[in-house]
Amino acid sequence: xxxxxxxxxxxxxxxxxxxxxxxxxxxxxxxxxxxxxxxxxxxxxxxxxxxxxxxxxxxxxxxxxxxxxxxxxxxxxxxxxxxxxxxxxxxxxxxxxxxxxxxxxxxxxxxxxxxxxxxxxxxxxxxxxxxxxxxxxxxxxxxxxxxxxxxxxxxxxxxxxxxxxxxxxxxxxxxxxxxxxxxxxxxxxxxxxxxxxxxxxxxxxxxxxxxxxxxxxxxxxxxxxxxxxxxxxxxxxxxxxxxxxxxxxxxxxxxxxxxxxxxxxxxxxxxxxxxxxxxxxxxxxxxxxxxxxxxxxxxxxxxxxxxxxxxxxxxxxxxxxxxxxxxxxxxxxxxxxxxxxxxxxxxxxxxxxxxxxxxxxxxxxxxxxxxxxxxxxxxxxxxxxxxxxxxxxxxxxxxxxxxxxxxxxxxxxxxxxxxxxxxxxxxxxxxxxxxxxxxxxxxxxxxxxxxxxxxxxxxxxxxxxxxxxxxxxxxxxxxxxxxxxxxxxxxxxxxxxxxxxxxxxxxxxxxxxxxxxxxxxxxxxxxxxxxxxxxxxxxxxxxxxxx
Amino acid sequence: xxxxxxxxxxxxxxxxxxxxxxxxxxxxxxxxxxxxxxxxxxxxxxxxxxxxxxxxxxxxxxxxxxxxxxxxxxxxxxxxxxxxxxxxxxxxxxxxxxxxxxxxxxxxxxxxxxxxxxxxxxxxxxxxxxxxxxxxxxxxxxxxxxxxxxxxxxxxxxxxxxxxxxxxxxxxxxxxxxxxxxxxxxxxxxxxxxxxxxxxxxxxxxxxxxxxxxxxxxxxxxxxxxxxxxxxxxxxxxxxxxxxxxxxxxxxxxxxxxxxxxxxxxxxxxxxxxxxxxxxxxxxxxxxxxxxxxxxxxxxxxxxxxxxxxxxxxxxxxxxxxxxxxxxxxxxxxxxxxxxxxxxxxxxxxxxxxxxxxxxxxxxxxxxxxxxxxxxxxxxxxxxxxxxxxx
Numbered sequence: 001x002x003x004x005x006x007x008x009x010x011x012x013x014x015x016x017x018x019x020x021x022x023x024x025x026x027x028x029x030x031x032x033x034x035x036x037x038x039x040x041x042x043x044x045x046x047x048x049x050x051x052x053x054x055x056x057x058x059x060x061x062x063x064x065x066x067x068x069x070x071x072x073x074x075x076x077x078x079x080x081x082x083x084x085x086x087x088x089x090x091x092x093x094x095x096x097x098x099x100x101x102x103x104x105x106x107x108x109x110x111x112x113x114x115x116x117x118x119x120x121x122x123x124x125x126x127x128x129x130x131x132x133x134x135x136x137x138x139x140x141x142x143x144x145x146x147x148x149x150x151x152x153x154x155x156x157x158x159x160x161x162x163x164x165x166x167x168x169x170x171x172x173x174x175x176x177x178x179x180x181x182x183x184x185x186x187x188x189x190x191x192x193x194x195x196x197x198x199x200x201x202x203x204x205x206x207x208x209x210x211x212x213x214x215x216x217x218x219x220x221x222x223x224x225x226x227x228x229x230x231x232x233x234x235x236x237x238x239x240x241x242x243x244x245x246x247x248x249x250x251x252x253x254x255x256x257x258x259x260x261x262x263x264x265x266x267x268x269x270x271x272x273x274x275x276x277x278x279x280x281x282x283x284x285x286x287x288x289x290x291x292x293x294x295x296x297x298x299x300x301x302x303x304x305x306x307x308x309x310x311x312x313x314x315x316x317x318x319x320x321x322x323x324x325x326x327x328x329x330x331x332x333x334x335x336x337x338x339x340x341x342x343x344x345x346x347x348x349x350x351x352x353x354x355x356x357x358x359x360x361x362x363x364x365x366x367x368x369x370x371x372x373x374x375x376x377x378x379x380x381x382x383x384x385x386x387x388x389x390x391x392x393x394x395x396x397x398x399x400x401x402x403x404x405x406x407x408x409x410x411x412x413x414x415x416x417x418x419x420x421x422x423x424x425x426x427x428x429x430x431x432x433x434x435x436x437x438x439x440x441x442x443x444x445x446x447x448x449x450x451x452x453x454x455x456x457x458x459x460x461x462x463x464x465x466x467x468x469x470x471x472x473x474x475x476x477x478x479x480x481x482x483x484x485x486x487x488x489x490x491x492x493x494x495x496x497x498x499x500x501x502x503x504x505x506x507x508x509x510x511x512x513x514x515x516x517x518x519x520x521x522x523x524x525x526x527x528x529x530x531x532x533x534x535x536x537x538x539x540x541x542x543x544x545x546x547x
Numbered sequence: 548x549x550x551x552x553x554x555x556x557x558x559x560x561x562x563x564x565x566x567x568x569x570x571x572x573x574x575x576x577x578x579x580x581x582x583x584x585x586x587x588x589x590x591x592x593x594x595x596x597x598x599x600x601x602x603x604x605x606x607x608x609x610x611x612x613x614x615x616x617x618x619x620x621x622x623x624x625x626x627x628x629x630x631x632x633x634x635x636x637x638x639x640x641x642x643x644x645x646x647x648x649x650x651x652x653x654x655x656x657x658x659x660x661x662x663x664x665x666x667x668x669x670x671x672x673x674x675x676x677x678x679x680x681x682x683x684x685x686x687x688x689x690x691x692x693x694x695x696x697x698x699x700x701x702x703x704x705x706x707x708x709x710x711x712x713x714x715x716x717x718x719x720x721x722x723x724x725x726x727x728x729x730x731x732x733x734x735x736x737x738x739x740x741x742x743x744x745x746x747x748x749x750x751x752x753x754x755x756x757x758x759x760x761x762x763x764x765x766x767x768x769x770x771x772x773x774x775x776x777x778x779x780x781x782x783x784x785x786x787x788x789x790x791x792x793x794x795x796x797x798x799x800x801x802x803x804x805x806x807x808x809x810x811x812x813x814x815x816x817x818x819x820x821x822x823x824x825x826x827x828x829x830x831x832x833x834x835x836x837x838x839x840x841x842x843x844x845x846x847x848x849x850x851x852x853x854x855x856x857x858x859x860x861x862x863x864x865x866x867x868x869x870x871x872x873x874x875x876x877x878x879x880x881x882x883x884x885x886x887x888x889x890x891x892x893x894x895x896x897x898x899x900x901x902x903x904x905x906x907x908x909x910x911x912x913x914x915x916x917x918x919x920x921x922x923x924x925x926x927x928x929x930x931x932x933x934x935x936x937x938x
Contacts, residue, residue, distance in 0.1 A: 162696035163931060300695050306627065315879065319790035321925060332695050380693070472690050506644035507663055510627040510702060516693045 043093030044083045050097040051079030054104065072104060159301065159328030159340040174364045175204040176297035176336040177212065179527045181290065187533040190266030190278075191540060193229050197262065199291040199527070201246050202254040205299075205334030209249040210460045212295045216242040216259055219288040219529060225268035226289060229261045246293075252334070264534050270543035280538040280546050288529035294370070298462045299335035300518045303327070303357075305385075307500065308347035312509045322347075329517075336365025339377070339517045343498070350504045354497055357388055357515065361492040367525035369490055374427070375521035376462075378469055378483045382513045384501035387435050387480040390494040435482040436474065443483070444470035462520035469518070487519075585747040585787045585922065586611045586618050586672060586707050592928040597686040599932055602634055605684050607703055610677045614745035617673040618707035620658070620849075620921075623680050624666040626702035630691055631930070633664040634683040654681060672707065686932045697932040702925055706792055706848060710861050710919035713750070715741040716911045717779070719894065720757035724908030739911055747787030747922050748795065753780045753887065760894060762903045772899035776808050779890040779914065785882070789924030793848035794827075795877040796858055798917040799890050800868055804898040805912060807873055808891035815891050820872035825855030827876045845876060848921030861919040 058073025079100070086093065161174070184196040197216060203209045217240065218226045224240025231237065235244035235257075246255050264287065270278045278284060304327060308316075316322035324345035331338045340360040348355060361377070363369055379388040434442060443450050443466070451470075455463055473479050504511050536544035589608040597603050605625075611618055628643035635641065636652040643665035656678075658668030667680045687697065716739030728735035741752040760775040779799070785791075799817075801807070807819060826842035833839050845854035854876055873890060902910060 300693055302693060302695050330695060330698065508626050508644050511629065512627050
């Protein structure tokens with residue numbers, strides 16, 4: 001009996017042992033391995049979850065920060081795939097997964113620390129963004145876009161703005177100046193001197209501005225109805241506009257003028273647009289104030305003219321080392337007017353004796369070139385290239401130049417001078433082109449009307465440009481300078497013919513000369529308007545009535 | 548334990564790959580020579596910005612990857628330097644194209660004396676050798692650049708003389724032997740040994756071999772054999788990034804039993820060394836006259852010279868048998884990337900008779916080809932001069 005009991009106990013123990021062994025076997029082998037008790041988290045689940053986490057993180061990082069992060073996604077995928085084959089209890093699985101995640105995190109932090117992440121993040125944005133820019137930058141797309149923009153093909157190949165030496169290489173805006181206005185009060189009682197305006201004038205270009213005329217005025221129909229009890233220094237009122245002068249603004253900086261104690265003249269507003277009567281306590285519609293800034297601004301552009309010895313150039317072309325192509329000019333940074341130039345395909349063989357220079361004058365800024373003032377354009381060519389006399393005006397213009405014989409383009413020396421004197425040139429009353437000695441004679445003498453009177457009035461900002469041309473360029477005899485006063489439009493295309501110097505005389509195979517155009521142009525910009533909510537109250541005057 | 552080890556190893560491998568990829572993104576690009584077999588420039592001018600009126604050093608590293616012979620008379624020049632100037636020997640400022648007046652300065656190369664300031668020269672650059680050349684460049688003043696940033700292209704040229712030679716064995720086989728081999732099932736398309744030349748311009752024999760000839764009479768006959776005409780063909784390829792700036796000289800040294808096919812030799816553009824005056828024919832169109840043929844010298848890349856004198860200079864170290872030489876001058880204008888040249892030759896009748904009578908079915912003749920030229924490569928870099936603004 002005892003033996004039977006002992007045997008029974010033995011059997012029960014063995015059965016329990018077998019059950020335990022089976023449970024362990026189940027836990028460590030085959031499907032469901034790692035699951036010690038049916039309902040808990042298994043090693044497989046932990047690996048799968050970690051893999052999923054890494055996969056998602058890798059995809060997101062890869063999309064936003066670079067394809068290299070897809071490696072993390074790949075690691076995640078591997079974890080998901082190998083998860084069913086992991087036969088590991090829960091605690092050990094957590095340890096291994098944490099180890100992997102920790103190593104990935106360390107790698108990520110290390111990468112950010114060495115600047116890789118910064119390079120990616122501060123670059124051109126996402127890969128997709130860069131890809132799109134690359135498509136738009138491609139030669140074929142650019143050509144197509146140029147064709148759409150300019151189907152007649154009269155414009156030279158687009159030039160480019162000069163590079164600005166900054167750490168960020170941010171291109172400056174295509175502007176000379178900008179003006180903006182801020183008001184401290186927008187709901188105002190008529191005739192109450194409570195208006196304050198702050199006008200900011202910005203020099204967006206790379207030239208120093210010595211003087212800007214700033215005006216503050218109400219837009220039509222209320223022009224002239226803005227009054228100030230007292231105006232600051234350098235300000236006065238003229239034809240209903242408040243005019244101020246701002247002096248000496250360095251490049252890429254700004255100055256502010258504060259207009260205070262201003263009021264809207266109630267009677268003026270009532271008379272101009274409301275039949276002499278305004279209704280009390282009712283907002284008067286659409287009173288807008290703007291600021292305008294006007295100045296003369298200098299600009300310059302330069303075209304590289306590369307010439308090559310013919311036999312050498314032919315060899316290069318034949319051996320597919322060289323391909324001639326058009327080249328645009330480089331414009332000074334931060335200018336509202338660009339003067340593009342094109343002399344055809346370059347490099348030019350030194351056997352070519354003449355070349356047509358195509359110039360395009362264009363306002364690319366948001367301001368205006370006022371039609372009542374005229375820009376001055378100087379075209380500086382190397383002495384060997386001869387003078388650039390714009391042919392567009394050949395029929396109408398008067399050329400003044402040093403004459404050795406009787407014939408000076410059909411005019412006698414005296415006749416020409418009398419028709420194209422300093423005053424008519426400066427005021428644009430006649431279309432003139434002045435070159436070299438004539439320019440020097442009329443323009444550059446110490447007592448010339450232009451230097452003494454007209455420049456300070458018309459273009460004080462550009463005094464150094466005129467000085468540079470007179471004192472260095474014209475004095476050096478290495479260049480020809482022609483000046484014209486007839487570019488009053490926003491867009492203009494004109495040409496001149498240059499005589500190239502022929503065979504390159506030095507032992508160099510290539511020579512680059514530069515054609516420079518310098519302009520001083522008038523420029524006016526207007527701020528966005530501020531709308532004032534004005535009203536009157538009964539008793540302010542007979543122009544303000546109840547109904 | 549095993550599973551844990553596998554997981555750890557897999558994880559570490561992936562991490563290593565990750566770091567590898569990340570590392571590739573951020574590393575600085577190594578400068579390397581993009582010329583497989585020639586003289587080339589490693590990297591760039593190593594300067595890209597200057598301020599007006601200031602000066603800075605620019606340098607070029609030139610490496611010879613040539614096989615076989617070294618490059619000789621190597622000149623490295625800057626081109627299109629104006630409006631920059633060059634400063635040398637202390638503070639001597641000079642126009643780049645003016646010749647050096649000083650005898651010697653620190654850092655002068657062997658051939659620098661009397662060369663223009665923009666050019667540096669050395670007698671020989673051995674295979675695998677690197678040479679660093681420097682110039683001190685002075686930027687134009689603010690006024691010279693009209694106060695606009697000047698982005699000026701500066702070209703650098705490297706040119707050198709190079710000569711190379713290769714042997715080839717050409718197999719001649721009688722038609723009877725070819726038929727016998729075919730009937731016996733033996734290999735009959737036997738190629739002689741031939742190699743391609745080293746250097747940027749490769750010459751390679753493309754002559755179909757064996758060259759089959761037929762005997763005019765049976766062995767033992769007293770009748771003499773006629774001369775047998777054949778053509779040696781060579782493929783000429785420019786494998787480099789540059790081009791030959793000189794005419795290209797090809798010399799073919801042939802064996803005693805062979806002679807050139809004189810009646811068509813001229814038509815193929817070959818000259819017999821011993822009967823040649825060292826001039827080449829050039830046909831030019833002259834207005835009102837028409838096509839005019841005249842004799843001119845070879846263009847050596849440096850000047851013009853009697854071709855024979857130039858060839859003697861190029862191949863002065865070679866022992867060439869001047870009695871059995873054919874010369875061809877490929878004018879640099881006629882040189883294209885890839886083309887074939889042919890040399891019309893004759894197997895002498897008496898040799899054929901001897902082969903016939905002595906029952907020699909197969910004969911291998913050695914030829915030697917010499918090639919000489921001056922090669923030129925050009926590179927371009929921009930140097931920007933920024934005016935100082937905001938003052």
